[in-house]
Each structure stands twice: as structure tokens, then as C-alpha cells.
Amino acid sequence: MMATIIGTRGTGKSTLLKNIMRRERLLVIDTLGEHAGDVDRFFEWDPKGLAEFFKEPRRRFRVGFQPKPDSGEFEAACDLVWALGDVTVIIDEIDQYARAGVVPDALQRLIMLGRHRGISGAATVRRPPDMPRAWTAVSDRWAIFRVTEPRDLAYLAGVLGQEVNVVSSMPDYQFFFRDWSSKRAGIYSVHPGGTVRLAKPLAA
Ligand SMILES: Nc1ncnc2c1ncn2[C@@H]1O[C@H](COP(=O)(O)OP(=O)(O)OP(=O)(O)O)[C@@H](O)[C@H]1O
Ligand SMILES: [Mg+2]
Numbered sequence: 001m002m003a004t005i006i007g008t009r010g011t012g013k014s015t016l017l018k019n020i021m022r023r024e025r026l027l028v029i030d031t032l033g034e035h036a037g038d039v040d041r042f043f044e045w046d047p048k049g050l051a052e053f054f055k056e057p058r059r060r061f062r063v064g065f066q067p068k069p070d071s072g073e074f075e076a077a078c079d080l081v082w083a084l085g086d087v088t089v090i091i092d093e094i095d096q097y098a099r100a101g102v103v104p105d106a107l108q109r110l111i112m113l114g115r116h117r118g119i120s121g122a123a124t125v126r127r128p129p130d131m132p133r134a135w136t137a138v139s140d141r142w143a144i145f146r147v148t149e150p151r152d153l154a155y156l157a158g159v160l161g162q163e164v165n166v167v168s169s170m171p172d173y174q175f176f177f178r179d180w181s182s183k184r185a186g187i188y189s190v191h192p193g194g195t196v197r198l199a200k201p202l203a204a
Contacts, residue, residue, distance in 0.1 A: 002111075002138045003122035004131055005175075006156075007145025012173040013124040014092055016143060018194030020122050021062070023088045027081055028064040029074065031093040039064040047073045054080060069096050078106035086118035094123040095130035103132045111135055128155045140181045143188075146170040163202070174199060 003020070005013045014034055021028060021038050028035050036042035042064040043050040050065050067073035074097040081089045089110065091097070098107055110119055111134045125131045128147065136159075144160070144167050147153060157164040160176070166187065167176050178185040187200040 001120040001122075001141060002135070003141040003143060004136050004139040005122060005124040005143045005145075006126070006128050006131065006147060007124075007170075007175065008126060008147060010172065011145035011170075012175065012190045013126075013143075013145060015173070015192060015194060016175065016190045016196070017090050017092055017122060017124065019190070019196050020088065020090060021194065024060045024062065025084075025086055026062040026088050026090070027077065027084075028062075029077060029089065029091040029097075030064045030066050031091075031096045033066045035064050035090075035092070038062075042066075047076060050077070050080070054084065067097070075104045075106040078104070078110050081119060082106070082110060082114070082117065087120075089119065089121045091121065091123040093125065094132065094135065095125050095127075098132045098135075100129055100131065100133055103134055107132070108134060111138055128152050141177070141179045143175045143177050144170075145175045146172070176202075 005016055007013050018038055028039055033044060040062045041053060044066050045068060053063065065077055067077055081087050098104060123135055147156060147167050153164055153168055156167060163176060174187055174189045177188050185202040186198050187202065189197050189199050
């Protein structure tokens with residue numbers, strides 16, 4: 001599973017991530033340090049602590065890390081995910097570390113080859129053009145909260161077709177969801193703690 005989560009400020013993206021954080025073998029790249037309470041170990045700005053934690057073989061782990069942008073820490077975390085394999089990696093605000101056309105090699109490898117190592121992921125951005133293209137290209141799941149910028153809607157129209165109209169008037173905490181592999185689509189709501197409810201099914 002690879003998921004792309006898009007939406008304007010405060011619409012519910014990070015809350016939706018909490019749903020995926022229930023998994024085991026989880027590494028949360030927590031850009032703003034919002035998810036410390038949802039993981040078993042949170043390393044904040046402690047890359048050494050993170051590396052030491054994984055010196056021991058670990059079957060189950062749910063850890064968070066807050067890499068400083070432009071420090072190489074994000075790339076090191078991507079290398080760690082690659083080395084571990086069978087991991088769910090969550091990247092809140094991925095545009096802090098990568099842009100549409102500028103993706104660090106370590107992240108590019110996770111995106112392009114991670115499936116072969118059992119790596120899944122979910123990443124959020126506020127504006128669709130800021131999502132690395134490689135990430136959207138491999139995303140089987142899309143969750144789109146409200147997006148209102150005309151240029152962003154034009155971009156999304158290329159992905160969603162007419163359903164883009166739903167997205168522009170979406171209330172807070174509701175999102176358009178499409179799973180290309182299971183052919184599921186609908187409007188869902190998210191609730192504090194990450195609970196998700198179907199609000200309205202849509203034809204896939
Ligand atoms: N269904 C809900 N009802 C009320 N409040 C909610 C609901 N879902 C989420 N919230 C709250 O709304 C706030 C904003 O949500 P969240 O942080 O998930 O938004 P975001 O899209 O990640 O915003 P940002 O782009 O600023 O990171 C949070 O405090 C969250 O707990
Ligand atoms: Mg957020």
C-alpha cells in the first residue's frame with residue numbers, strides 16, 4: 001500500500017495518518033513532532049538514538065523520528081527503512097524533504113523498489129504539486145481533503161476527472177478516497193484518534 005494524502009491546512013491529514021499508525025513495524029517521519037503520543041518510542045532530533053535502537057534486531061516496533069530538513073537525517077531514515085524491510089513508513093509533510101521534481105535518492109529507492117522489500121507508505125502534503133511525482137505514480141490509495149486553489153484543482157482534475165468538484169467544497173475532516181487496486185471509492189470522515197467512517201459511497 002502506498003497512499004497520497006492531500007489537503008489544505010487543518011483539514012484532517014495528520015489525523016488520518018493516525019489510522020495507519022496502528023500498524024506494527026512502523027516508522028513515522030514526524031516533521032512537526034505531532035505524533036509522539038501515538039508511537040512507542042519517539043526520537044525527536046536524536047538520529048543517534050534511532051540508529052542505536054535498531055542495532056538490536058527488532059520484530060515489532062512503532063517509532064517516530066523528527067529529522068531536521070537539509071541535514072541528511074531524512075535520507076538516513078529512508079536508508080534505515082530500506083535496510084529493515086517489511087516496514088510502514090509515514091511521512092507527514094513530505095514536501096519538507098522532497099519536491100515534485102527533486103527527490104533524494106534514498107527516498108526514490110523506497111518509492112520505486114520498496115514494494116519488493118515489503119515497504120508501504122503514506123505521505124501528506126497541503127498542495128498536490130508539492131507531492132513527489134514518483135510517490136503519486138506508485139500510490140494505489142488517494143485521500144483528498146479540501147483543496148481550493150484553482151491551479152491545484154486543475155492538477156487534480158487530471159487525476160480525478162469530474163470528481164474534482166467534490167474536493168473543492170469538501171467540509172473539514174472529510175475526504176475523497178479512491179483505492180485503485182480494490183476499486184473502492186467514497187467520501188469518508190476522519191475523527192480524532194484516526195477513526196474513519198464512510199459518509200457516502202461513490203462509483204469507483
Ligand atoms: N472529525 C473531527 N472533528 C473535530 N476535530 C477534528 C476532527 N478530525 C480532526 N480534528 C482536529 O482538527 C485539527 C486539525 O487536524 P489535522 O492536524 O489532522 O489537520 P492537517 O490537515 O494535518 O493540518 P496541517 O496541514 O496544518 O498539518 C486537529 O486538532 C484534529 O485533532
Ligand atoms: Mg498535519
